[in-house]
Amino acid sequence: MTRWPLAALPEKIRQSMGAVMWEELADRCLGCGNCTIVCPLCYCFYTRDETGLDPKAGRRLRHWDSCQLVGFARVAGGYNFREARSERIWYRFSHKFMRMLETFDRAGCSGCGACFHFCPAAIDPRQVIESVLEVTGGR
Numbered sequence: 001m002t003r004w005p006l007a008a009l010p011e012k013i014r015q016s017m018g019a020v021m022w023e024e025l026a027d028r029c030l031g032c033g034n035c036t037i038v039c040p041l042c043y044c045f046y047t048r049d050e051t052g053l054d055p056k057a058g059r060r061l062r063h064w065d066s067c068q069l070v071g072f073a074r075v076a077g078g079y080n081f082r083e084a085r086s087e088r089i090w091y092r093f094s095h096k097f098m099r100m101l102e103t104f105d106r107a108g109c110s111g112c113g114a115c116f117h118f119c120p121a122a123i124d125p126r127q128v129i130e131s132v133l134e135v136t137g138g139r
Contacts (some may be wrong), residue, residue, distance in 0.1 A: 004129055006107060010098040015136040017090055025128065026086035028121040033066030035115035035123070036092065041108050044072070067092050093128060 016022070036042040046065045051058040065072055068088050073081040082088045100108035109125060116124045 004133070006101060009107070009129070009132075010101050012132050012136045013090075013094050013098040016132045017094075019132075019135045021128075021131045021135055022086040022090045025089050025123060026084065029068075029085055029089055029123060030120055031068055031070060031085050031088070032120065033068040034118040034120070036066040036068050037064065038114040038118045040110055040112060040114070041096075042066070046072075067095070093125070093132070096125075097129065097132075 036044065044065045044067055045062045048061050048063060049058060050061060067073075067082075070080070070083065070085075070088075072088070073083075073091075075081070082091055096108035100106060116122070116126075
């Protein structure tokens with residue numbers, strides 16, 4: 001197993017934004033969200049308020065969500081910040097291997113392989129990181 005330069009990954013992921021590799025992954029990806037739903041370290045959710053005629057009653061519910069689903073980044077007015085599947089895939093990897101490393105000094109990936117096992121397109125995060133390193137000039 002190849003050891004990745006974790007300290008260098010945030011900058012490598014940042015540099016890879018817009019690279020053709022993300023479009024190629026998007027062509028394979030079904031956008032089903034399986035990868036994030038089975039990930040033990042993914043925690044995205046949305047909130048929904050349930051109200052009725054009684055102004056004193058109501059509740060706020062939290063539902064699991066996935067950054068890989070097309071509606072995840074949709075905001076009021078219908079604008080979607082990440083409508084393209086390639087942008088959503090980049091976002092997922094940037095969160096796991098850039099933001100988590102910068103914030104917590106830990107990758108947002110446990111290495112369990114559940115995402116790969118349940119991905120109908122067989123997208124392997126190890127290969128994705130290798131591709132990121134390749135398109136950004138290696139280690």
